[in-house]
Amino acid sequence: MKADTKAIHSGFKFDSATNSTAVPIYQTAAYTYPTAKELADIFGCRSGGYIYSRIANPTNYALERRIADLEGGVGCVATSSGMGAICAVAMGLLRSGDEIVSAAGIFGGTVSLFTRTLSRFGVETRLVDAAETGQFKDAVSDKTRLIFVETIGNPGMDVPDIPAISKIAKDANIPLVVDNTVTTPALIQPKEFGADIVVHSTTKYINGHGTAIGGAIVDCGTYKWSEGVFDDIKKLADRAGPFAFLGYLLSVVYRDIGVCAAPMNSFLMLQGLETLSVRMDKHCSNAAKLARLLSGDKRVGWVNYPGLKDSEFCDRAGELFGGRGGGLLTFGLGDKGRAFKFIDSLKLAKNAANLGDAKTLVIHPASTIFHEFSGDEQAKMGVGEDMVRVSVGIEDFDDIRDDFEQAIEKAFQE
Numbered sequence: 001m002k003a004d005t006k007a008i009h010s011g012f013k014f015d016s017a018t019n020s021t022a023v024p025i026y027q028t029a030a031y032t033y034p035t036a037k038e039l040a041d042i043f044g045c046r047s048g049g050y051i052y053s054r055i056a057n058p059t060n061y062a063l064e065r066r067i068a069d070l071e072g073g074v075g076c077v078a079t080s081s082g083m084g085a086i087c088a089v090a091m092g093l094l095r096s097g098d099e100i101v102s103a104a105g106i107f108g109g110t111v112s113l114f115t116r117t118l119s120r121f122g123v124e125t126r127l128v129d130a131a132e133t134g135q136f137k138d139a140v141s142d143k144t145r146l147i148f149v150e151t152i153g154n155p156g157m158d159v160p161d162i163p164a165i166s167k168i169a170k171d172a173n174i175p176l177v178v179d180n181t182v183t184t185p186a187l188i189q190p191k192e193f194g195a196d197i198v199v200h201s202t203t204k205y206i207n208g209h210g211t212a213i214g215g216a217i218v219d220c221g222t223y224k225w226s227e228g229v230f231d232d233i234k235k236l237a238d239r240a241g242p243f244a245f246l247g248y249l250l251s252v253v254y255r256d257i258g259v260c261a262a263p264m265n266s267f268l269m270l271q272g273l274e275t276l277s278v279r280m281d282k283h284c285s286n287a288a289k290l291a292r293l294l295s296g297d298k299r300v301g302w303v304n305y306p307g308l309k310d311s312e313f314c315d316r317a318g319e320l321f322g323g324r325g326g327g328l329l330t331f332g333l334g335d336k337g338r339a340f341k342f343i344d345s346l347k348l349a350k351n352a353a354n355l356g357d358a359k360t361l362v363i364h365p366a367s368t369i370f371h372e373f374s375g376d377e378q379a380k381m382g383v384g385e386d387m388v389r390v391s392v393g394i395e396d397f398d399d400i401r402d403d404f405e406q407a408i409e410k411a412f413q414e
């Protein structure tokens with residue numbers, strides 16, 4: 001099947017119990033079996049079957065299979081949130097004394113997990129400039145256990161050279177973890193460019209309507225767990241082969257930290273996936289039009305959008321994302337006061353801490369998502385006081401344009 005067909009059909013044909021064409025919401029915690037032996041056999045892996053929805057659930061499974069197929073991975077596990085996905089990867093791969101090398105200009109929650117929470121457990125993170133591939137190489141040591149990048153840094157907006165960074169990871173025999181939230185499989189399959197593990201906040205474009213929180217972890221099947229540097233997963237590789245990491249996640253990490261997806265949320269993510277590529281086309285074309293409009297306005301200090309011709313990342317975005325620049329952009333109006341005035345003056349776009357919604361959303365990152373970081377830390381992550389982030393929705397572009405023009409006008413009135 002081609003990608004658009006997979007987005008609608010992968011992972012589910014029809015419900016064998018009822019012939020339902022929609023994926024049923026299996027709103028159950030546990031699964032009953034007539035005999036003690038049957039349940040014991042499933043626990044002992046002597047036969048297959050669902051046990052408990054913290055570990056596996058049929059609605060979640062349909063979503064997992066669909067995302068795995070869209071990403072070209074061997075398998076996927078759905079999580080309670082995007083942060084849950086990143087945290088579970090860290091819990092699965094790292095131990096005290098290990099190091100992470102990560103792009104700096106990425107989601108504030110991920111930077112906080114890496115530099116603040118994981119550091120309490122003895123894991124150190126080296127943040128590097130995603131645009132400077134050499135910095136990744138220099139930062140990798142014999143203690144590094146994973147390299148982490150976002151396809152387009154949110155909100156740094158830099159596009160890392162994924163193939164070159166993948167080579168650095170391969171040379172060090174460690175996995176490259178790519179957060180594909182902002183671009184989704186509609187724009188890029190990171191596996192094709194050398195990713196080993198792909199993570200998602202499905203809350204964003206995959207859901208597409210701002211109605212549920214969720215995440216996903218895809219194993220691309222490219223990292224050889226049997227020859228890797230992770231002893232516990234290596235032990236599983238004899239039995240589980242390419243599924244060793246996913247097996248370890250479910251049998252250990254999910255069991256111990258319970259980062260499972262809710263079936264109702266997986267149903268909403270499946271609904272969103274069916275229209276993902278149609279929506280992404282409109283997100284991208286609206287964002288490209290808005291980026292051009294803003295960069296042509298003399299009152300706007302700067303615009304960061306990888307699809308703009310004068311962006312340093314335009315060529316790379318062209319290669320990685322099939323010529324599209326995504327639905328997210330940032331721009332500056334000179335100072336925080338104007339940024340606030342602009343946001344307060346918007347009538348259509350909403351001021352909200354989310355992205356990837358059908359609705360256009362804006363936020364002032366420095367005083368919200370990044371408010372706990374110092375000015376210096378924010379600067380390293382590509383966040384400035386004058387920055388406004390826009391998640392461009394799929395409304396009629398004329399209405400977005402009118403709203404932005406009137407709000408910019410007001411931001412410059414005394």
Ligand SMILES: Cc1ncc(COP(=O)(O)O)c(C=O)c1O
Binds near residue numbers: 081083154182214215
């Ligand atoms: C790129 C990226 N990754 C991960 C996350 C975390 O996802 P969630 O909010 O679903 O936990 C976000 C949230 O904004 C994000 O933008």
